[in-house]
Amino acid sequence: MKNIIYFLFSVSFTLSAAIEDHKIYPIYETEAVKTSGDAADDSAFWLNKNNPEKSIVLGTDKKSGIYTYDLSGKTLDYFPMGRINNIDL
Template sequence: DAADDPAVWHHARNAEQSIILATDKRAGLKTYNMRGELVQQLDVGRLNNVDLRP
């Protein structure tokens, strides 16, 4: 499995708008909603980690 290193961005006013970001070590970056549905995929090549800053 190439999915790795998730990070959660929490929407302070509406938790349903929070997103999960995860790297796909073979393809790039993927974002998911809180129901686990794919929202966006950025095929930018190999990535290692994803981090969020406040």
């Protein structure tokens, strides 16, 4: 059993050394939420399978509600719901 653990431990170091870091840079950024401070929070993505360019990004404003954005980050709509956090689809 000890030999198996040592083997798995050494393989994990070998595999992690071969992984290359890749940097990803944003192309677009959503418009700012209206409230100040640490308000903009979680996001979710809805994929329109029939019309992918019409997919929507949803984001919470922890202090006031939910925003929807197009794929270029432009605000589509705002739903004032009060204090809300975390969003899932």
